[in-house]
Amino acid sequence: MSPAGPHLFMRDIEGMATLAEQVKSGNVRAVSRLITLLENHRDNRQALHLLNGTSRGATVIGVTGYPGAGKSTVVNRLVSCYRRQGLKVGVLAVDISSPVTGGALLGDRIRMQEHALDHGVYIRSMATRGYHGGLAQATGDAALVLETAGYEVILIETIGVGQNEIDIVDLAHVVVAVVAPGLGDEVQAMKAGLLEVAHIVVVNKGDLSGADNTLRDLREWCPNVLRTVATTGEGISELAAAILAHRPSSGVSSVSEVRNR
Template sequence: MTKRHGQEDPASLANRVEAGDVRAVSRLITLLENREPAGITALKKLRSPSRRSVVIGITGYPGAGKSTLIDQLVRAYRRQGHKVGIVAVDTSSPLTGGAILGDRIRMQDHSSDAGVFIRSMATRGQHGGLARSTVETVQALEAAGYDIILVETIGVGQAEVDIARVAQTVVVVVVPGLGDEVQAMKAGLLEVAHIAVVNKADHPGADATTRDLQECLPRVIRTVAVKGEGVEELVEAIAEHRRSADLAGKV
């Protein structure tokens, strides 16, 4: 007899997740997204890991270069030998369009790397904020032993500030020449961000945007994500934030 939904053994699933079994992690996340009781029970059975993961939120306007930057961060952290999980949260409404899920992350380079786990998820029309399943996905990846978890969200205002609920270090990605939008971000995203990145620093206006951001944040990094420029500085800024905030976990 084939197993049906709901008949899956949560204890065995939890054990496999803790052993780092990638298929079990995927399965658990799917069960949680569908609010299946077996998934919820398995999640409760997960022991909290002895070493906490480093959870980094990467947020910013659509097209700012978040995925490109994450791709570069993955390379850097893989070079350091860390296992890396990526959760890309798609908040775009099916009515207004937006990129097709999975298109948002161009991570083909990592698809054959067992040390990298990638998951895209939609917030399914929840009003603003992160889906509950995003929080749970991070918990599952943590239990599965991912050292670094990168969470990509689109931040378009106050609604996304609860990235801070999931990530200990929040990086906001801005592009040159935003002007008024940077002012608007000061009331929202920039309040929860620890580090600002001026990506596409190869575009005009990077100096002015950098100065604008330095007024509200001590750590402003310029990057050209497509070329990998500034990525080492960003890795160092993240590590420095963690040291200064006395957060556990090594990066």
């Protein structure tokens, strides 16, 4: 079954219904097409109604933090970890569009290509296209599409957070902030709003000198601080477990419910 054709707009109700059915059955091309349609035309959000009632309660994990702290590498390791548990994993990796040209260099998945052949993993790069808040405007819609397609864990990597780019809070069940030693002290983290939004703070590159100080400083402000070395995988299984432990198991809320709360 091939997804409905490339030139699809909301005017094509039948085509959209077909596409929605294909998404529900987990067809990867259909998932990709629908995300593109949602990115390109806000009017296509009407298609989301066709997905309603089929969401399966995915866990949405936001990963935010400073540029260069290791967000993509942490996400890559988390994908491996959840795959070992047999969960289907979707990744939405957001990078910034150039305010000058509108173009974007989307390179997060360089660190994730080991999963490119795993049919239980879907990775999509999204550009912000001028939208502020750390995500793309359609990121929430894309998460809903992935949930409908049967992905059980959805990891959303924000742009490297500066200050006030915290839309992820409204979308994710659990927010993980990734910091690294030497990228600013805990006052910087407070200023950036990271500690307000993060349920779990990760000190990545935890083998660098200065990691102990960073951990100690952050623990004064945040109860849930973990150390990882994402390049080797150290600390990742603990992080994966902490994330799922944080996610309330009762009263499971779907992506759409979380977004409406």
